[in-house]
Amino acid sequence: MRLRIGLLVAGVLMALWGGWKLVGTLDGQALVRLPLWLGGAVVVDDFVLVPLTIAAGWAVARWSTGPGRHRLVGVVRTTLLYVGITSLIALPLLLRQGKGANPTVLSRDYLRDWLLLEATIVVAGVIGYVLQRFTFNSSRASSGDIGGR
Known part of the structure; x- marks a missing residue:
């Protein structure tokens, strides 16, 4: 219990x-835009990303066959969610x-970097799915001992 209270106090x-540094760094106009952007991010997440993720999972579940289709649904939903969240951040x-007051901050090719990040997430999702299929097929569950029971 002491650890939880200590972590709560530290948090x-x-x-x-962080709030004090934020208020000291941003001007008044930026302080007004920040909650609007954060609110917009919540709205986009709740009303665009989540329904898209659910619809993609439903479509994959509907059109995929076989005993491991629930794994494919999970991988597709997780990958789509990570791609959506990183896109929203980027x-x-x-x-x-x-653009901006400091030209050295935004001088990189963020489009290329973002595309590389998204490709990495998709490749990680594919690798995760392949590893799940391989691990499941060689586990006790494939020999009839479902769930290790």
Whole structure:
């Protein structure tokens, strides 16, 4: 219990310190835009990414066959969710490419980097699916001992 309270206090102190640094760094106009962007991110996540993820999982479950199809659904949903979240985070960098008060901050090719990140996530999803299929087929569950019972 002491550990939980200590972690809670540390988390609250870090959040207060981050808020203080944020208020000290941003001007008034940016402080107004920040909650709007964060609110927009929540709306896009809840009303675009989650329904898209659910629809993709439903479509994969409907059109896939075989005993391991639930694994494919999980991998597709997880991969799509990670791609969507990283895209949502990268959107401001992609839209403000080369703009801003400090030109050295946004001088990179963020589109290329973002595409590489998304490709890495998709490849990791495919590798995860292949490893799940291989592990499941060679486990006790494939020999009739479902769930290790």
